[in-house]
Amino acid sequence: MLFKPTKNMKKIIYALILPLVGVSGLVLASRERKHEASETSTSKPISAADRKAALKKWEATPDGIKYKKWEASPEGKKVYASEAKLRKYIRAFTNMEAVVTSLSLPPGSRVGLGVMVRINGEDYILSFGPEKADKNFTNEFQPLLSLKVNDKLIIRNHWVSHAPKYSYPIVSGDYVERDSTLMYKRAPRQGGC
Known part of the structure; x- marks a missing residue:
């Protein structure tokens, strides 16, 4: 004998299924909207003209004016000249010989x-x-904490930077060895290109 639903049972089943279908539709629509938003939010590379316009706008701010004055100052020019001396080593990621001159950084350093x-x-x-x-x-x-003044190091790095608050360029320590012993090697970035 087959089960035969009554008219009232059919109404109850439809009453239960109808909200499920409605909620499922809303969930799928919401998911599609999020997917579309994520596709549209992926930023296109900024054009050279836009980048130049943004730089000009920033240079007109108080921070930009201060930075431009620092660049033109003897101290700024000295920092840029020191950076230029390292460019060939950085591009080729080749060894540079360095001597530790101080274990403390300039006052107020935040590097x-x-x-x-x-x-x-x-x-x-x-x-x-x-x-x-x-x-x-x-x-x-830990190995870096054993450094002493006058230690001779071999350094390799990928970049050198500067900031107006420092009188010296900032070299990243990507690879450091002392007495042919590796002291530090920066872990490669995760999730980047």
Whole structure:
């Protein structure tokens, strides 16, 4: 004998299924809207003209004016000249010989863990990155804590930067060795290109 639903049972079943269909439709529509939004929010590369216009706009701000004055100052020109001396090493990611000149950074420095070094007669801030207050800090930076003034290092790095608050260029410590012993090697970025 087959089960035959009554008229009232059919009404109850339809009453239960109809809201389920409605909610499912709303969920799918919402999901599609989010998907469309994420597709449209992926930014296109900024054109050179837009980048130039944004730079001009920033240069008119108080910070931009201050930065331009620093660039034109003797101190700014000295920092740029020191950076230029490292460009060939950075492009080729080749060894640079450095001597530790100070274990402390200039007052007010906010580059994280670092030391002052001299490379080819010029002084630089050698930065290893932000000091982390976790257990990886001890493992990752522990060998660097044994550095002493006059230690000779071999450094390789990918970039050099500057900031008006510093009288020295900032060299990233991507690879550092002392006495043919690797002291630090920056982990490659995750999820980047």
